[in-house]
Amino acid sequence: MTKISKICCIGAGYVGGPTMAVLALKNTDIQFTIVDVNQQRIDQWNSEDLDNLPVYEPGLAEILTQTRNKNLFFSTEIDQAIKEAQIIFISVNTPTKSYGIGKGYAADLKYIEACTRKIAEVATDDKIIVEKSTLPVRTASTIKEILHYKESSCQFQILSNPEFLAEGTAITDLLNPDRVLIGGDIHTAEGRAAIQSLSEIYEKWVPKDKIISTNIWSSELSKLVANAFLAQRISSINSISALCEATEADVEEVAFAIGKDQRIGEKFLKSSVGFGGSCFQKDILNLVYIARSYNLHEVADYWEQVILLNDYQKVRFFQNIMKQMHGTVSEKKIVLLGWAFKKNTNDTRESAAIDIAKLLIEEQAQLHIFDPKVNEKQIVQDLMMKTNFLQEEILGKIKVYTSINQLFDDAHAVVILTEWDEFVSYDWKSIYQQMEQPSFVFDGRNLLKNNDLNSIGFRYFGIGR
Numbered sequence: 001m002t003k004i005s006k007i008c009c010i011g012a013g014y015v016g017g018p019t020m021a022v023l024a025l026k027n028t029d030i031q032f033t034i035v036d037v038n039q040q041r042i043d044q045w046n047s048e049d050l051d052n053l054p055v056y057e058p059g060l061a062e063i064l065t066q067t068r069n070k071n072l073f074f075s076t077e078i079d080q081a082i083k084e085a086q087i088i089f090i091s092v093n094t095p096t097k098s099y100g101i102g103k104g105y106a107a108d109l110k111y112i113e114a115c116t117r118k119i120a121e122v123a124t125d126d127k128i129i130v131e132k133s134t135l136p137v138r139t140a141s142t143i144k145e146i147l148h149y150k151e152s153s154c155q156f157q158i159l160s161n162p163e164f165l166a167e168g169t170a171i172t173d174l175l176n177p178d179r180v181l182i183g184g185d186i187h188t189a190e191g192r193a194a195i196q197s198l199s200e201i202y203e204k205w206v207p208k209d210k211i212i213s214t215n216i217w218s219s220e221l222s223k224l225v226a227n228a229f230l231a232q233r234i235s236s237i238n239s240i241s242a243l244c245e246a247t248e249a250d251v252e253e254v255a256f257a258i259g260k261d262q263r264i265g266e267k268f269l270k271s272s273v274g275f276g277g278s279c280f281q282k283d284i285l286n287l288v289y290i291a292r293s294y295n296l297h298e299v300a301d302y303w304e305q306v307i308l309l310n311d312y313q314k315v316r317f318f319q320n321i322m323k324q325m326h327g328t329v330s331e332k333k334i335v336l337l338g339w340a341f342k343k344n345t346n347d348t349r350e351s352a353a354i355d356i357a358k359l360l361i362e363e364q365a366q367l368h369i370f371d372p373k374v375n376e377k378q379i380v381q382d383l384m385m386k387t388n389f390l391q392e393e394i395l396g397k398i399k400v401y402t403s404i405n406q407l408f409d410d411a412h413a414v415v416i417l418t419e420w421d422e423f424v425s426y427d428w429k430s431i432y433q434q435m436e437q438p439s440f441v442f443d444g445r446n447l448l449k450n451n452d453l454n455s456i457g458f459r460y461f462g463i464g465r
Contacts, residue, residue, distance in 0.1 A: 002197075007201075014347060015091045018165070019132065060171055094109060105285045128159060134162060134163075136289075140220065144158055195213050239309055272446070276353075336367055346374055380395065428452070
């Protein structure tokens with residue numbers, strides 16, 4: 001078996017960057033090169049300003065100081081990196097299709113296919129291709145078919161090595177994984193050798209009993225199913241939050257009680273305004289599409305309900321804002337605290353904040369927005385995609401702050417949409433004095449304590465309380 005000395009990762013995003021950084025940290029004898037067509041993104045990764053990385057993850061900057069330009073490199077020289085590497089990770093975006101067959105459900109695999117064709121074009125020796133992106137089951141067969149028609153003596157082994165990272169804790173998840181899943185051709189000597197080559201890279205710090213080998217189809221499907229199950233738990237507790245509000249039960253007390261049942265467990269029972277991120281919705285929609293393609297319509301309907309409940313939770317939260325504020329937010333100053341889909345990340349994909357902001361803008365509210373890690377450019381871009389407004393129109397409807405100075409002055413309401421720890425430590429008594437009366441707090445993360453806020457004078461509304 002050839003000793004692995006060079007590894008390439010195509011895609012310098014939220015998965016590729018942190019994953020290769022940790023692999024490089026633990027495999028100092030291997031050169032890792034992350035390539036991307038986006039020059040600006042590569043420049044950010046190479047910048048001396050570690051506060052300006054394209055991906056914010058606690059602990060990532062510290063690892064980069066130990067690995068970057070030593071055995072970890074960022075480049076736009078894609079062809080060269082592919083030629084030199086023995087293992088190539090594909091870690092590009094697989095968004096939900098916005099056109100054609102499967103629109104709104106199926107994964108768009110055009111970037112995966114483009115990467116595969118590029119590998120076929122420039123490879124001059126044998127390669128192990130590793131699917132790191134989240135993909136529909138049986139995608140490996142498409143990759144194999146494209147590579148099969150390459151007119152050369154090169155041999156390719158396809159592996160599936162899905163990531164199970166939670167943004168905000170990605171570095172911790174990589175350093176202490178629950179499991180590492182490697183799917184490949186377990187029925188041939190070449191396939192087993194490829195699995196072993198990748199396994200040995202992880203074995204530098206991951207116990208062997210946590211490295212699981214499966215056939216490639218099981219590995220591809222396991223990623224979709226894992227995200228579907230996690231999202232299902234969130235939608236389940238969010239459905240109960242609506243019932244709690246109607247019956248005067250407390251969803252946090254309910255979640256605590258059922259979480260003590262070892263058969264259920266306490267994780268992912270935190271009720272909120274709704275889940276977001278790049279994976280949950282996309283992967284469930286993909287699972288729905290796959291089920292329907294095999295005429296498993298009852299299965300598809302079951303999983304689609306997880307998405308429908310998530311959308312319902314966001315609308316329900318917005319409707320409560322309207323109800324409590326006397327049916328109108330027109331021309332009222334509404335402060336949005338948080339824009340990222342969760343704390344400790346700058347990722348805004350599918351963030352509940354975007355949907356809530358859109359609904360408030362449609363009611364002619366004046367939005368004043370602050371997030372510790374998300375800048376104005378990203379917020380405007382998100383709203384342009386969601387509302388179809390032009391940039392100038394968006395900027396006339398919102399104001400984005402880089403600190404909380406003057407953020408709360410004369411505000412009618414505060415809406416908490418991301419569970420950033422710093423929001424808890426704010427001087428809420430002082431904030432109350434800065435705001436118009438009556439002052440409202442709509443806590444979409446149950447971050448604050450309603451008794452404390454009500455005693456100050458706020459009209460406080462959480463989820464499921």
